[in-house]
Amino acid sequence: MIPRAAIVGVGGLGAPAAVALAHVGAALSLFDPDRVELSNLPRQPVYGHDDIGHEKAARAARRLRQTHPNADVSAHMTAVTRENGADLLRGHRVIVDATDGMEAKVLLNELAVELEVPLVHAGVLALDGQLMTIVPRRSACLRCLFVELPPQDEMPSCQQAGILGPIVGAVGLASAREAYALLRGEAAPLENQLAILDGAALRWRHIQLRRNPRCPACA
Ligand SMILES: [Zn+2]
Structure with a gap:
């Protein structure tokens, strides 16, 4: 069986990720409740214009199947929540977090640790992007970095802060x-590393990470 990747959010991050992974023959589960x-x-x-008003996950899956008729792509028009998350994500080889907003990212981190499925965390705000890969119980997770979370209303979402295409x-x-490496059973380049893209200068920098013994998620 081809190892399967879950892509949570099929928007600005998840759509290009889905295309790239479909090109290399990965089986994909796409999750997005939006239209x-x-x-x-x-x-x-x-x-495209004819997709406006339609469900993102279904339309993205349809487009990928047009390009790759044999592609194994499933579409789930649902948000991943605390209640359904374990059932939806169990059995995947890797989860790609392509969501918007810290709350969803913290939840996916928790679910990945709980299910012991590697997670590629991706985020963008204004001109900056960040990326890291979490291999549960082996590398630093999101909460190893952010033991305390800022109050919800102090965390801008992409919709508030804007993003550059x-x-x-x-x-x-x-x-x-990152997901491709994990699907192939290889080490991901960004395990224990936070890669930050400075979009103004178009420069990546890397911060070495290690697991935090006070981490509320994985310690
Ligand atoms: Zn942790």
């Missing part, structure tokens, strides 16, 4: 590279 909006089109290249696309494609 395509006009404003999505500039940075979400799997959708080319930057989100670059981070989305880089997340596919």
Whole structure:
């Protein structure tokens, strides 16, 4: 059986990641409760005008099957929540976090640790992107970095802070590279490393990480 990747969020990050992973023959599960909006089109290249108003996951899967008729792609028009998350994500070889907002990212981190499924964390805000890969119980997780979380209303989402299409696309494609390594059973380049893309200077820098014994998720 081809190892399967779960892509949570098929927007600016998840759409390019899904295309790249479909190109290398990965089996994919796409999760997104949203519908395509006009404003999505500039940075979400799997959708066109005829997709507006339709469910993202279904339309992205349809587009991938048009390019790759044998592709094994399933579409789930649902949000991943605390209640359904374990059932939806269990059995995947890797989870790609392509969501928007810290709450969803913290939840996916928890689920990945709980299920012991590697997680590629990707995020973009304004001109900056970040990426890291979490191999549960082996490498630092998101909460190893953020033991305390800022209050919900102090964390801007992409919708509030805005994002730049080319930057989100670059981070989305880089997340596919991480997932590809894990699908092949290889070490991901960004295990125990936080890669930060400075979109203004177009420079990546890397911060070495280690597991935090006070981590509320994986310690
Ligand atoms: Zn941790």
